Amino acid sequence: MGRIEYRRGSAHITVETNTFRWRHIRPIFNTEVKSDKLLRAEIDDSGHSSRTVESLTLQSIRGRFALRSMELTETTGRPRKFPWTCDRTFANREVEQLAALMGELVERTVDQVHDLRSDALLFRPKHVWFSIAGLALHMSASEYRQVRHLLPVTRRSGDEAETQLESQLLEDLEHGNIRSEIAVPERLADGQLLSDIMRTVHRDFTTHICSGIPDADAQLGEECLFATPRDLLAHMNWHWSYHSGQIGLLRLMWGDNYVWTMAGRE
Numbered sequence: 001m002g003r004i005e006y007r008r009g010s011a012h013i014t015v016e017t018n019t020f021r022w023r024h025i026r027p028i029f030n031t032e033v034k035s036d037k038l039l040r041a042e043i044d045d046s047g048h049s050s051r052t053v054e055s056l057t058l059q060s061i062r063g064r065f066a067l068r069s070m071e072l073t074e075t076t077g078r079p080r081k082f083p084w085t086c087d088r089t090f091a092n093r094e095v096e097q098l099a100a101l102m103g104e105l106v107e108r109t110v111d112q113v114h115d116l117r118s119d120a121l122l123f124r125p126k127h128v129w130f131s132i133a134g135l136a137l138h139m140s141a142s143e144y145r146q147v148r149h150l151l152p153v154t155r156r157s158g159d160e161a162e163t164q165l166e167s168q169l170l171e172d173l174e175h176g177n178i179r180s181e182i183a184v185p186e187r188l189a190d191g192q193l194l195s196d197i198m199r200t201v202h203r204d205f206t207t208h209i210c211s212g213i214p215d216a217d218a219q220l221g222e223e224c225l226f227a228t229p230r231d232l233l234a235h236m237n238w239h240w241s242y243h244s245g246q247i248g249l250l251r252l253m254w255g256d257n258y259v260w261t262m263a264g265r266e
Contacts, residue, residue, distance in 0.1 A: 079262055085100055092215065095213045098234065117191075119189075124250075130246075132250050134184050147205060153220065158209070215229075
C-alpha cells in the first residue's frame with residue numbers, strides 16, 4: 001500500500017511509494033471535489049508488478065479513478081534488419097523487394113505485440129477508439145483484402161493461397177475494423193495469437209500471391225484503389241509503418257517504452 005496527496009488545481013502529486021505500476025485508487029471521498037483542500041487516497045498495490053515511478057498523471061478526481069505512471073519500464077526490441085529477404089523464388093525482383101520489406105515490417109510489429117498482456121492489448125486512452133489488438137487485426141485484415149486484388153495478375157493459384165488460411169483466422173480478421181464500436185473480443189487479446197495471425201496472412205497468403213507476379217506494372221481492376229502491384233504494395237508498406245507507430249505510442253501510454261535496435265550491416 002502507498003499514499004498519494006493531490007491538491008486540487010495543482011499539477012503536482014506527491015507519492016510516498018515508488019514501486020507501483022498501474023493502480024486503482026480508492027479515494028476517501030466519493031463526490032466531486034469542490035474545494036482546494038488536500039485530498040488523500042489509498043493506493044491498491046496488490047497483484048501488479050512493480051516499477052519506479054517519477055511522474056504521474058491523474059485521470060479523474062471523482063469516485064474511483066486511476067493513476068498511471070509516466071516513467072516507464074523499457075523493452076529492447078528485435079534488431080531492425082536491412083536488407084530484407086524472402087524465403088521463396090519470385091517472378092519479379094521489384095515485387096520481391098516490396099513483399100520482403102512488408103515481411104520485415106510485419107516482424108517489427110509482431111515484436112511490439114507478442115509479449116504484451118491482455119490489458120495492454122485492449123488498452124484505449126480517452127478519445128482513442130482503437131487498441132493495440134485492434135490495430136494488429138486491422139493491418140492483417142487490410143493486407144488480406146488488398147492482396148486479393150493481385151489475384152488476376154499472379155501466376156499462383158488463389159484457391160491454393162486461400163486454403164492456407166483457416167476459417168477461424170478469417171473470422172478473426174473481421175474484428176480488424178478499427179472504426180467499429182464493437183470491442184475486440186477478449187479471446188483475441190493474446191499477443192502470441194495476434195502474432196500468429198499477422199505472420200500467417202503475410203507468409204501463407206501475401207508472399208504466395210506476390211511470388212507469382214511477373215510485372216510490377218500490370219494493370220489492376222477498376223475496383224482496386226491502386227493501378228499496379230507496385231502501387232498497392234508500396235501503400236501496404238506505408239500502412240504497416242503508420243499503424244506500427246500508433247502501436248508504439250499506445251504501448252508507451254500503457255506503460256512500457258519499446259526501444260528499437262539495429263542489426264549490423266550485412
